[in-house]
Amino acid sequence: MARAYIETYGCWLAKADAEIIRQRLGLVAVERPEDADVVMIYTCAVREDGEVRQLARIRELAGLRKEVVVAGCLAKLRPYTIKSAAPNARLLYPSEVEGGQEREMKVLPRYEGGVIYTVPLQVGCLGNCTFCATKYTRGGAGYVKSANPDDVVRHVKEAVARGAKEIYLTGQDVITYGFDMRWRPGWSLPDLLERILREVEGEYRVRIGMSEPWVFARFADRLLDIVKGDRRVYRYFHLPVQSGSDRVLRAMGRRYTVDEYRELVRKIRKTLGEFAFVATDIIVGFPGEAEDDFWESVKLVEELQLDKVHVARFSPRPFTEAAVMPRQVPDAEKKRRSKILSEVSLRVARLRNGLRVGSRDVVLIDEVDHGLVVGRASDYRQVVVKRGHGDGLIGQYREVQIVAAGAVYLYGDIVE
Numbered sequence: 001m002a003r004a005y006i007e008t009y010g011c012w013l014a015k016a017d018a019e020i021i022r023q024r025l026g027l028v029a030v031e032r033p034e035d036a037d038v039v040m041i042y043t044c045a046v047r048e049d050g051e052v053r054q055l056a057r058i059r060e061l062a063g064l065r066k067e068v069v070v071a072g073c074l075a076k077l078r079p080y081t082i083k084s085a086a087p088n089a090r091l092l093y094p095s096e097v098e099g100g101q102e103r104e105m106k107v108l109p110r111y112e113g114g115v116i117y118t119v120p121l122q123v124g125c126l127g128n129c130t131f132c133a134t135k136y137t138r139g140g141a142g143y144v145k146s147a148n149p150d151d152v153v154r155h156v157k158e159a160v161a162r163g164a165k166e167i168y169l170t171g172q173d174v175i176t177y178g179f180d181m182r183w184r185p186g187w188s189l190p191d192l193l194e195r196i197l198r199e200v201e202g203e204y205r206v207r208i209g210m211s212e213p214w215v216f217a218r219f220a221d222r223l224l225d226i227v228k229g230d231r232r233v234y235r236y237f238h239l240p241v242q243s244g245s246d247r248v249l250r251a252m253g254r255r256y257t258v259d260e261y262r263e264l265v266r267k268i269r270k271t272l273g274e275f276a277f278v279a280t281d282i283i284v285g286f287p288g289e290a291e292d293d294f295w296e297s298v299k300l301v302e303e304l305q306l307d308k309v310h311v312a313r314f315s316p317r318p319f320t321e322a323a324v325m326p327r328q329v330p331d332a333e334k335k336r337r338s339k340i341l342s343e344v345s346l347r348v349a350r351l352r353n354g355l356r357v358g359s360r361d362v363v364l365i366d367e368v369d370h371g372l373v374v375g376r377a378s379d380y381r382q383v384v385v386k387r388g389h390g391d392g393l394i395g396q397y398r399e400v401q402i403v404a405a406g407a408v409y410l411y412g413d414i415v416e
Contacts, residue, residue, distance in 0.1 A: 003028050005036035007061075009054055010044025012170040012209060014072055016120040017097045018042040019109040021071060024099055038067045043074030045133050048315040051078065055085050062086035071097075073137040077318060094123070094138045103139075105147040111159035115166055115366045115395050119155055121192070122146040122171040126179065127212055129242075130253045130325070131283065133317035138172060144179045149192050153199055160202040165364055165395050166376070167196070167206045175211035175219060190222045197230050203397065205364055207380060210238040214256040217264050224271040235272050236380035239264065240281035244300030245293035248286055251325070258300065265304050275356065277379040279308040284341055285334030286314045287325035294337050298344055307352050307381075309345035313338050346407040353381065353405035363400045363412065365393045374409070375400070383410045 004027035008018045018040065022029060030036050039061045043054050054074060062068050062085065070082050071092035079091055098107040103123055111117045125134070128141035135141045156167055169189075171177065178187030186195070189208075196206065208223075216223075216239060227233045241261050243249050249257065269276050282297050301309055313334040316323035356377070363383045365375035373386045373393055383400055385393070400412035 001026055001028050002037040003030045003035060004038040004040055005030055005033040005066075006040045006042065007057065008042040009050065010042075010046065010072070011172075012118055012168055013120055013123070013172060014042050014044060016109055016118045016170060017094065018071065019118070020097050020107055020120075021069075021092065023110055023112075024107070033061055033064055033066065036066055038069060039064065040069040040071060043070060043072035045073035045077040045137055045317065046315075047312065048317065055081065058082060058089070059085045062089065073134060076137040077133055103145055105145050106151070108147060108151055108155045111155070111162055111164055113163065115164065115364075116168060117156070117159035117164035117166070118168040118170055119152055119159075120147065120170055121152060121174050121177045121189075121209075124176065124180075125173045125212070126176050126215060127173075127255060128253050130251065130321035131286065131314065131317065133320055134172065136319050144173075144176050146178050146180055146187065149178075149186055149195060152192060153195050156196055157200045160200050160204050163395070165204050166366060167204055168209065169193075169206060170209040172210075173212050173215065174209040175215045188219065190219055190226060193223070193226055193233070197226070197232060204232060205376070206233045207236060208233070208238075210240065212255075213239045213241065213261050213264055214254075217256070217260065220264060220267055224268065228272055231378060234376070234380040235276040235378060236279070237268060237277070238279045241300065242281060242283050243286065243289070243293065244282075244297035245289070248289050248293050251288055252283075252286060252322070258296070262300075262304065265306075275379050277307045277381060278304070279310070280306050281310045281312065282341065283312050283314050284337040285329035287322055287329065288327040289314075289329060294341075298341055301341070301345055301348055305348055305352055306345070308349060309341070311338050311342045311345060350405065350407040353407065353410055356381065356402045356410055357405050359402050360415065361400060361402065361412075362397050365390070365396050365398060368394070372409075377410065381410050382408065383412045385412055385414055 008015050033039050068086050068089040070089045075091045076093045095103045124139045124144035177189045181187040246257050265278050361377045363375035367374050368390050372384045373390050375383050377383050399415040402410050402412045404411040
């Protein structure tokens with residue numbers, strides 16, 4: 001059986017897709033490219049700086065003179081550029097993950113061990129954002145393709161029975177799950193989540209992936225009721241706002257207002273409590289973003305006390321409307337704004353995490369990160385419980401007393 005070294009860039013959907021390809025091709029994963037027969041790079045096309053780094057890595061790995069497979073969104077967006085970096089590379093587009101020319105969502109990754117099982121629910125997005133190149137690499141605007149709920153439940157049930165403790169429900173926009181089959185009962189994210197919690201026995205936790213706010217709002221009441229009623233679902237939501245300025249949101253093609261986003265965050269915390277974790281993404285330096293627009297984003301982070309903010313400088317991408325918009329913001333100004341917002345976001349995160357000090361929670365210990373044994377609290381916050389190698393703790397639930405907090409981690413003592 002051929003051995004494969006795999007590097008994956010980008011989202012959790014990319015990680016799941018890379019695993020499907022590896023399993024479909026019958027490859028055994030190895031940790032070093034030198035030990036591999038096949039080197040696969042699963043790429044991301046979201047940002048220009050990421051593209052530069054990935055192309056450099058593709059050139060480096062191609063120099064090993066192994067069989068090279070370049071898959072994912074950048075393979076579709078930049079095929080000729082990749083071929084110039086690695087002429088003998090085999091390209092696999094996102095639509096070809098399952099082996100055919102179109103993605104049918106009929107193949108899900110098999111669980112092969114570990115704490116986390118990632119299951120891709122859907123591909124596609126109902127939006128048409130002016131900055132997004134992914135709509136050209138994973139299906140056009142408004143395209144959604146969903147996995148059969150019977151297949152999802154079956155795979156999750158098998159994974160939990162074999163030892164999985166965390167179930168990541170992922171996709172391009174998971175809240176749109178089932179929109180392609182919405183005329184059929186049971187094809188929505190709340191329906192699927194209820195089925196998993198009802199039919200899959202065992203001790204596990206579910207993390208819901210990224211959702212567009214305007215679609216999430218349609219399902220919020222029912223989804224929040226499900227989460228509130230079952231502690232197996234993390235009190236965690238990734239809802240990208242992208243800007244705190246309505247004017248910029250309109251230019252981006254986003255389908256909600258800042259006030260609508262405010263109300264959504266407030267509803268989450270009113271229903272689930274103030275510790276409910278809301279992560280978001282914000283782009284700074286979008287074409288035409290004035291200084292006042294930028295400070296609206298800063299004020300929104302402070303007002304809503306957003307738990308985690310991924311700050312990205314606007315990156316013009318091929319074939320997108322935003323790439324050719326007038327009033328492009330200079331790189332130096334993007335860098336300045338990014339620094340300011342990142343500092344504010346870390347300060348807010350530190351304050352939010354500090355509210356947990358003195359509390360107790362049941363933590364699922366799921367990784368060792370640079371010598372730190374780390375778990376997830378019920379709201380998905382990362383909790384450092386000790387230093388070392390895990391010592392058999394990985395995959396265990398432990399009651400933990402939170403004793404300190406930083407911007408990224410909580411720190412806790414295991415209650416014996």
